[in-house]
Amino acid sequence: DVKxxxxxxxxxxxxxxxxxxxxxxxxxxxxxxxxxxxxxxxxRLIYFSYDVKxxxxxxxxxGYSVSREKKERFSLILESASTNQTSMYLCAxxxxxxxxxxxxxxxxxxxxx
Amino acid sequence: GENVEQxxxxxxxxxxxxxxxxxxxxxxASNYFPWYKQELGKGPxxxxxxxxxxxxxxxxxIAVTLNKTAKHFSLHITETQPEDSAVYFCAASRGMxxxxxxxxxxxxxxxxx
Numbered sequence: 001d002v003k004x005x006x007x008x009x010x011x012x013x014x015x016x017x018x019x020x021x022x023x024x025x026x027x028x029x030x031x032x033x034x035x036x037x038x039x040x041x042x043x044r045l046i047y048f049s050y051d052v053k054x055x056x057x058x059x060x061x062x063g064y065s066v067s068r069e070k071k072e073r074f075s076l077i078l079e080s081a082s083t084n085q086t087s088m089y090l091c092a093x094x095x096x097x098x099x100x101x102x103x104x105x106x107x108x109x110x111x112x113x
Numbered sequence: 114g115e116n117v118e119q120x121x122x123x124x125x126x127x128x129x130x131x132x133x134x135x136x137x138x139x140x141x142a143s144n145y146f147p148w149y150k151q152e153l154g155k156g157p158x159x160x161x162x163x164x165x166x167x168x169x170x171x172x173x174x175i176a177v178t179l180n181k182t183a184k185h186f187s188l189h190i191t192e193t194q195p196e197d198s199a200v201y202f203c204a205a206s207r208g209m210x211x212x213x214x215x216x217x218x219x220x221x222x223x224x225x226x
Contacts, residue, residue: 004156033213042119042218043157043202058213090156098206099213100145104156 002027004105006091012111019078021108023091031097032074034058034066037088037107046089049074050097081112115140117205119217126193128226134201136217137185142208146179146186151200151219161188193224 007022025032033048045058047066055066063085067075074093078085088109092102116139126132138146144165149157163170163177163186170177174193179186190197200221204214 035216040122040218043204043216045213045215048213056212059215092156098145100147100206101159101162102147102149102157102214104149104158106154106156 002103004091004093004103006089006105006108008108009106010109010111012113013078013081014113015080015082017078017081017112019081019110019112021076021078021089021091021110023074023076023105024072025074025091025093025103026072027093027095027103028071029093029095029103030071031094031099032068033092033094033099033102034064034074034076035090035092036060037090043090046076048099081110083112086110086112115205115207115215117203117215117217119203119220121220122218123221123223125223125225128193128195128224130193132190132193132197132222132224134188134203134220134222135185136187136203136205137183138205138215139184140205140208141184143184143205145206145214146177147204147214148175148177148188149202149204149216151202153199157202190222193222195224195226198222198224 034046035043049068147162151157203217
């Protein structure tokens, strides 16, 4: 069964901390994505990557960076966490560059206090 | 900019009734329109998708229709069951190749028995 695994289901961090959210997929997909989900706002694209060491900004990249050192792993980094980054973070992967047929992880609920 | 609007934000139906969720998109170059279902505590899962060269697609109790002229598409669920209760997201591809999907804000469907 195909799988996208996010390392933590819940995380609580302090403002100013550096936060790493990890995502691993076992489907040998080239394309990986980070979305943020907030009530009433739907899913908003933060960053995506279509190849190892490649990254592209999405719609809301401010305050975030990403790392893709290996094909199966895509990390989201909050350089200095702020309270407005409290959210559900969803990682996804796809065989297709346009994000078709996405497979999502279960999400990480991040609380920044 | 590019936008996908989704209505209604909440929908309550009785078991056995039909449910319809509607989305409109702004980018006339969009050519791929998926629908995702998110159950509580899980990531979104693709349930059906349609391309712009097709007007309608059906999969058992679920169907999607597309009106390219009006730039809107709809999800139809017939004979609803309690297990259809979830948040549903529509999405549209962006006109620029190699970019990611843009999602609607979601519809919370409740099916009562």
